[in-house]
Amino acid sequence: MTELFSKPSAHRYSDVLIHLSEWLEMICMQALLTLALWPLKLMYKRPRPEESWPAWQANQKLCRVDKRYC
Structure with a gap:
């Protein structure tokens, strides 16, 4: 009789562990x-060699305001 009641709780416990491990x-x-791709994100979010940092930052602000400047 106790075996019948212990099986479902053991099953629920394993389901919770599987769900937790997947999460x-x-x-x-x-x-x-995120850690592996972070350097690439930094590399591609920088100004071109002929563009200065202040000009690049101004272009980024314009792009956020109006997508025509992207």
Whole structure:
């Protein structure tokens, strides 16, 4: 009789652990991808060699205000 009641709770416990491990895996993978791709994001968000930083920053502000300047 006790065996009948212990099986469903053990099953629920394993379901919770599987769900928790999937969630943790998703969070870890997202963090690792963010860390791996962060240098590329910095590399491509910089001015061209012939453009100065102040001009580039002004262009970025214009782009945020009006997409025609992108």
